[in-house]
Amino acid sequence: MTLTISPQARDALSHWLDAQSALKGAAQNTLTAYRTDVAEFIAFLTHHHAEPQGLAPLARITVQDMRSWMAHLRGQEIAPRSIARKLSAVKSFYRWLAEREGFEPTAVLSARAPKFQKKLPRPLSQDAARAMIDTVELQSTTGWQGARDAAVVTLLYGCGLRISEALGLKGRDLPLGQTLRIVGKGGKERIVPVLPVARRAVEAYLTLCPHPMSPDEALFRGARGGALNPRHIAKVTEQARMQLGLPATATPHAMRHSFATHLLSAGGDLREIQELLGHASLSTTQAYTSVDQVHLMKVYEACHPKA
Known part of the structure; x- marks a missing residue:
């Protein structure tokens, strides 16, 4: 039409x-x-x-x-x-x-939306998340680009960033400290901790990156020096998950889901995880409790002697 x-x-x-x-x-x-x-x-x-x-x-x-x-x-x-x-x-x-x-x-x-089954997040296992980061780095024949892609995906998993938030980082955000101020959806600001592994990944990329870094330019650069396109990260993630035999749900956003689910599994507080993810509503974060319960039931069924 x-x-x-x-x-x-x-x-x-x-x-x-x-x-x-x-x-x-x-x-x-x-x-x-x-x-x-x-x-x-x-x-x-x-x-x-x-x-x-x-x-x-x-x-x-x-x-x-x-x-x-x-x-x-x-x-x-x-x-x-x-x-x-x-x-x-x-x-x-x-x-x-x-x-x-x-x-x-x-x-x-007064119009009512059709009912639909909300899809639960599909997190990766901890081993699969680590393998994804390692394998993403191998998708490029250029060393600095491989290091760049690994750094981006490490931030998604290690800090729970959205892809737009990771690619929105600027030179002024360097050097990465123990925390990072992120401006997310709706201009909502939050502070996220930066793990040493994430700092090391970004430092490795910066050491190899051939483009000069200025405060107002994107931290993650494309081949010609412009801001990295999110479609590139989606592409290398797809290539990596196919090599690893992971399902189609193993996307860049799944790394963020995995961050939240693994924190919850380790005993993280739901409201603290809400703050780390930048969710406006706790109900959005509560979806991860369903994921964790699904995982627990699978373990229970697999291990219980009478299951």
């Missing part, structure tokens, strides 16, 4: 995204997803009503319009989780638009 959006709707969408960025500190990836989801929704309404959807038509949205849109999404075989994400973006946009334009957004806000 061609994205047909009226100038008024396009301006409103742009102003809403600006507000999300300025007031809530939404990350760029989040803003891009919001833009796509809401633009597709408005384009659907344009096609559905066969007329441009300016601000007045958007304000006249009905419950039937919402049902038709969600039926359209289901007809495209979009996963319930993705439908829920799109609906959340549309609701957020309509709350802002309704307050600005003075209409009642009940038809949108």
